[in-house]
Amino acid sequence: MDGKKLAQEVKAELKQRVEELWTSKQIVPRLAVILVGEDPASQVYVRNKRRAAEKIGIKTVDNLLPATVSEADLLDLIYEYNEDPNIHGILVQLPLPAHIDEAKVTHAILPSKDVDGFHPVNMGHLFMNMPHSLPCTPRGIMELLAAYGISPAGKEVVIVGRSNIVGRPMVALMLNADATVTVAHSKTKDLRAVTKRADILVVATGRPEMITGADIKPGAVVIDVGVNRLADGHLVGDVQRQTVEGVASYLTPVPGGVGPMTIAMLMKQTVEFAEKSGQDGY
Ligand SMILES: NC(=O)C1=CN([C@@H]2O[C@H](COP(=O)(O)OP(=O)(O)OC[C@H]3O[C@@H](n4cnc5c(N)ncnc54)[C@H](OP(=O)(O)O)[C@@H]3O)[C@@H](O)[C@H]2O)C=CC1
Numbered sequence: 001m002d003g004k005k006l007a008q009e010v011k012a013e014l015k016q017r018v019e020e021l022w023t024s025k026q027i028v029p030r031l032a033v034i035l036v037g038e039d040p041a042s043q044v045y046v047r048n049k050r051r052a053a054e055k056i057g058i059k060t061v062d063n064l065l066p067a068t069v070s071e072a073d074l075l076d077l078i079y080e081y082n083e084d085p086n087i088h089g090i091l092v093q094l095p096l097p098a099h100i101d102e103a104k105v106t107h108a109i110l111p112s113k114d115v116d117g118f119h120p121v122n123m124g125h126l127f128m129n130m131p132h133s134l135p136c137t138p139r140g141i142m143e144l145l146a147a148y149g150i151s152p153a154g155k156e157v158v159i160v161g162r163s164n165i166v167g168r169p170m171v172a173l174m175l176n177a178d179a180t181v182t183v184a185h186s187k188t189k190d191l192r193a194v195t196k197r198a199d200i201l202v203v204a205t206g207r208p209e210m211i212t213g214a215d216i217k218p219g220a221v222v223i224d225v226g227v228n229r230l231a232d233g234h235l236v237g238d239v240q241r242q243t244v245e246g247v248a249s250y251l252t253p254v255p256g257g258v259g260p261m262t263i264a265m266l267m268k269q270t271v272e273f274a275e276k277s278g279q280d281g282y
Pocket residue numbers: 137160161162163164165166167184185186187188191204205206207210225226227228258259262
């Protein structure tokens with residue numbers, strides 16, 4: 001499944017919507033990105049986001065804060081963006097340094113500007129199938145499946161991983177799409193027995209190539225969320241491509257699968273918020 005190609009198509013459509021927003025309302029979508037510390041992987045994401053935004057016509061306001069920044073100063077920056085009517089989306093790159101409370105920061109972002117969909121209000125709405133903001137990675141996966149004509153309705157969907165960023169919101173989106181959902185994690189007994197049931201398997205563990213061909217039902221659709229940088233600089237997923245390829249009907253590559261879709265969905269959410277600005281919010 002070619003996430004890179006689909007992401008290009010999504011971004012081309014967004015570019016048109018951004019032009020229309022300017023013509024009709026003289027609004028430029030603006031996204032504030034906050035990165036704390038100098039984690040090299042995070043810097044790559046921030047750079048990719050900035051590049052995608054530039055192409056579409058979204059303005060990004062990048063804040064690269066030192067790892068030593070205080071929680072109070074970080075919160076103050078968020079409050080400023082909450083108040084600023086020209087900022088439509090706020091994203092704080094996770095994980096944060098240990099001295100900063102991630103929950104406190106996530107909860108400080110105004111739900112109406114929460115492009116990641118991580119605020120408990122947005123997460124709650126999502127689980128009740130009344131979403132305001134959709135987490136980018138799971139949403140990108142749903143759009144990939146749709147583009148390939150794969151409907152989760154009535155299917156056995158197994159999600160490996162239960163993080164707030166990927167696994168949990170993925171559960172909600174799959175349930176909202178009428179799948180029968182099973183969630184596996186590090187305490188799951190006999191993981192293979194569980195993954196082998198899946199018609200659609202979503203893997204988000206951060207364990208390089210942990211899922212192999214022996215873990216898959218023949219013909220399954222396999223979505224690899226993992227992005228693991230090996231010591232030799234090589235990028236691999238959580239799924240072992242060589243052994244899974246021959247067993248699965250579809251597999252998302254790493255790189256070029258879920259990653260580019262995540263960025264495209266971040267752009268989409270920002271444009272949607274800009275389009276809604278001035279309307280009844282929260
Ligand atoms: N492509 C993209 O857009 C994105 C990619 N990623 C990538 O996806 C991966 C996962 O990210 P994230 O969800 O943030 O990771 P977390 O570390 O937050 O969560 C990992 C989850 O996997 C579970 N897990 C870990 N080891 C095993 C195991 N051996 N068997 C079964 N379950 C296991 C954990 O279980 P437990 O809860 O019990 O600890 C946990 O729920 C990473 O590689 C990350 O880089 C993440 C976000 C976006």
